Amino acid sequence: MGGTGGELASSIEGIARDEMRHFKWFAQIVVSLGGNPTTERAPVERTNDPVAFIQANSNAEDGAVATYRQHREAIPYENIKKLFDRIISEEQHHGEKFRAMVPKVEGMPPIEYRAPQTPQEKLLYRYLEEDVSGEYAAILRYLHQSFVVKDGWLSKALEDRAIDEMKHMGWMAEHKAEAGGEPVHDARPRSSPAQFEQAFTQSPDSLSRSPQFCPA
Ligand SMILES: [Fe+2]
Numbered sequence: 001m002g003g004t005g006g007e008l009a010s011s012i013e014g015i016a017r018d019e020m021r022h023f024k025w026f027a028q029i030v031v032s033l034g035g036n037p038t039t040e041r042a043p044v045e046r047t048n049d050p051v052a053f054i055q056a057n058s059n060a061e062d063g064a065v066a067t068y069r070q071h072r073e074a075i076p077y078e079n080i081k082k083l084f085d086r087i088i089s090e091e092q093h094h095g096e097k098f099r100a101m102v103p104k105v106e107g108m109p110p111i112e113y114r115a116p117q118t119p120q121e122k123l124l125y126r127y128l129e130e131d132v133s134g135e136y137a138a139i140l141r142y143l144h145q146s147f148v149v150k151d152g153w154l155s156k157a158l159e160d161r162a163i164d165e166m167k168h169m170g171w172m173a174e175h176k177a178e179a180g181g182e183p184v185h186d187a188r189p190r191s192s193p194a195q196f197e198q199a200f201t202q203s204p205d206s207l208s209r210s211p212q213f214c215p216a
């Protein structure tokens, strides 16, 4: 994505980074209260229409503000209320940022994904989906471990590994997008490596186009 698309992508990624910090802070509170933080997530809606997804994002931010205000009132600890104040203010800022993006995406065509053209491409797409899903699972596993271990050094080392996995997940997802497919994060059961090998041994040149993406 270049130009406006590139700016939007990096702005949305910046907001996602804030959400990762919120995730960490909430998990740390759960641990400090003696609990076990969840790695379950709410469903991720996907749409191809840029205006629809930016508006959905700003609505989700407004929803988060309303929910966190209720939680802030219900929680009796001053230090946790202060954390909620900070998070609420960041969510308000995210909502404003998404609202400001709406005029920039108006008129943008829907994002089109290309269906795999050959059995080999179908398998390649599937493998990349499994890889994205595997990276995502590794991120959640390492983060959860980093939240719950008491040792500060180990916690930081696990968090660093989770950040590495985020990079890997980004590369895999971009690789799939470069190949024309939709990057997805849902859990995918692993298929057999033999299937992949067999498909490419039978016809190694049959990918209708080779993805250009390479991690920097
Ligand atoms: Fe957040």
Ligand SMILES: [Fe+2]
Pocket: 015, 019, 061, 064, 090, 091, 094
């Ligand atoms: Fe947010």
